Amino acid sequence: MANIGYIQVVRHCNHFCGFCSNPTSPYVHTRETLRALVDDLVARDYYGVVLTGGEPTLHPELPETIGYAKSRGLHVRMITNGSRLAQPDFARAVAEAGLDLVHVSVYSVRPEVEARLRGTDDTLGRAFAAIENAADHGVAVNVNCVINKLNADHLDENVRYFIEHHPRVRHFVWNNLDPSMGRAEVNQALFLHRLTDMRDSLFRALRLLHATARTFRVERVPLCFMPEFAWASTETRKIVKGEERIVHFLDQKQTVRQTEWDHIYAEGCPECSLRPICGGLFERGDAFDPAELVPLRVPLRPIAEAVIGDPSDPSYPLRSFEEWEPDFLRRLEEAKSLPRLDTSGELPPPEMRPDAPPVGQVTDRSAARYRREMETVARRARSSGVAPERPHRLHVIDD
Ligand code: SF4
DSSP: OOOEEEEOSOOOSSOOTTTTTTTTOOOOOOHHHHHHHHHHHHTTTTTTEEEEHHHHHHHSSHHHHHHHHHHHTTEEEEEETTTTSSSHHHHHHHHHOOOOEEEEESOSSSSSHHHHHTTSOOOHHHHHHHHHHHHHTEEEEEEEEHHHTTTTTTTHHHHHHHHOOOOOOOEEEEOOOOOOSSOOOOOOOOOOOHHHHHHHHHHHHHHHHHTTEEEEEEESGGGGGGGGGGBBBHHHHHHHHHHOOOOOSSSSOOOEOOOOOOOOOOOGGGGGTTTGGGOBOOOOOOOOGGGGGOOOOOSSSSHHHHHHOOOOOOTTSSHHHHHHHHHHHHHHHHHOOOOOOOOSSSSOOOSSSTTOOOOOOOOOHHHHHHHHHHHHHHHHHHHOOOOOOOOOOOOBOOO
């Protein structure tokens, strides 16, 4: 199975997005703790790792960590705002270290909207330079976009821009806003859209990508808001293939092993033909309105076939619907007999991280850095007109 794990390399950032769900924390990684998490994913027989943040390029050990993960046989990916990758020397360094794929985040190609979302001026030019630098060094480039209130109406405009100006970008990832954590949680009134606000522009964006032979994935969007492209839903693909995901958070949550992808459903969802393979509404935060969900009457089979038959993703061994269906039904029965994991709280239950190594550490020095960063956060929040995230509790160990 092609499971991919996530490691939050740092949690600080040089941008200040008002909807950041993983803002700064007092935890830090050393070369050794980063290696321990890479080893953890290798021990779990994972296919790849996504190095993320915060802004992962701000960790001085990033190239070393990329090289180590590569040497352990992982497919190495990174999510970045592109600010450091815009420097040709840095792009060469991470490419030579073994980076296979980079996701550059761009939320809107309208400069004034991007500046508002980033809490920082003039970021677009550096993101575009990062895309070209990475491609020049042979690193595959994807564009990531968080769907929110300010870009929900022009997602297709972003796609048209990239097709015209950055034709080497062949894959796009759309993430519906996670309203449950960090600044996203406390700034819902500013950045959280209604699902209906994005429906038309998401459809136009996906249709355009499909028509131009580009590929895409969509995360945290219920299938009734993308029925034509249900096979591209990240949750649906994981449900169909029975995949899990490990996230090594750099905060109190530590390691979270996600195995269940179904979240909140509306009263009518049991009547929906896609309910068995739909992730529903993202579960935490109680922010989106289940009343927006509309049960569907479309066949499930072509969607499952598109996922298991995808020639670009040969990770799932059963390639025909006749083989897949009994395996899927068996997995559903097994899942029913297991106790339901409680993912509603801040800390995951212990059974979600039975043998994972500790993630990062809080030291005197990192706690002092965190206090200074929170002063900066408070200043930037005031000047950006957004609320700062809730502070972390500090449990310090000796340096
Ligand atoms: S109605 Fe419910 S089960 Fe059906 S696609 Fe929408 S969220 Fe999923």
